[in-house]
Amino acid sequence: MKEATFSTIFEFCRLAILSLVLAVNTGAFAQKQAAKGAERQGRVVLAINEGASGSLTAVDVLFRYEEFNKQILEKALGAPITMVAVRSTKELRNAVATGAYTLVMSRPADVLAEAIRDHGYQAVVAAKEPAYALFIVNKDSPLKTIADIKGKRIVTPDRYAYMWRIANAMMRDNSISLARSREVPNTPIIASRKISGAQIQRLRATLVALESTESGAAILKKIGVNGFREASSQTFLDLLKWLGDLEAGKE
Secondary structure, three states: OHHHHHHHHHHHHHHHHHHHHHHHHHHHHHHHHHHHHHHHOOOEEEEEEOOOOOOOOHHHHHHHHHHHHHHHHHHHHOOOEEEEEOOOHHHHHHHHHOOOOOEEEEOOOHHHHHHHHHHOOEEEEEEOOOEOOEOOOOOOOOOOEHHHHOOOOOOOOOOOOHHHHHHHHHHHHOOOEOOEOOOEOOOOEEEOOOOOHHHHHHHHHHHHOHHHOHHHHHHHHHHOOOOEEEOOHHHHHHHHHHHOOOOOOOO
16 A cells, blocks of 8 residues: 555656646747747847856746836837746857847846847946956965965866856956956846837936836846946947957857
8 A cells, every 4th residue: 555655656746747847848938939929020029147057947037027027128118028038158149149139138248248249239237236256265265366376276167157257367367356356247238239229228217217216126126136327338348358258169
C-alpha cells in the first residue's frame, strides 16, 4: 500500500513538473509570437531585460512592469505597447540589430550602448542612481588597490557579461580604487528610429517627472528604480569606448 501511494505521489509530481515546464515554455513562445505580430502591425514593442543574474521568470517580469507600461509609457506615447521579457543577452543583441524592438529597457547597459552606436537607437533616460561594479575582499585582506591583484586569482562574473566587461576595464585601467568602478548607466531606456523626436521628448519628460507624484513614486518602487534622469546617446558611446570591444566569442 505504501509503495502504491509513493508511486502515485511520484507520478503526480512528475506530471506537475512537466506541466509547469510546458506552461513556462508556452508562455515564452506566446510572448515572442505576440511581439512578432505587433512588429508586423507596426505597433510599439517594449523589450525588458532584467539581466542574466535575475531570478524573475518572463511572466514575473511582465507582471512587474505592467503598471509602468500601461499607466506611464502607453499614455506618454499615446499608443498601445506590447511587452516582451528577454533573458538572453545574445537574443537581445541580435534583436536590436534588426530593429525588432521599438523600446528597450535593460539593467545591463552595454547591449543598449551598442544599439545606439550601431543600429540607430537613441537614449531616452537612465535611472538617477548610477550603477557600479564592486571588487570585494575580506576585511583583513592585504589587497588595497586594483593593482594589488596582479598575479592573484580572482572570481569574476561569466566572461562577456556586463559586469565582467566593467571589471575587465577596471583591471585594464589599473588605477581605479578596489572599492568600485566608475559610474555607468543604470537601467536605461532607448528608442529605435520608429519613435519620433517629439515622442521621445514626451516620453523623456514623463519619465523624469515620475518621481514627483505619489502614484509615480509607487510605480518606480515596484520596478526597483528610484527615479529617471535624461540620458544622452554620447554617454553610451563613451561607455563602450571605456569597456573596449568584445572578442569574437561574445554571447
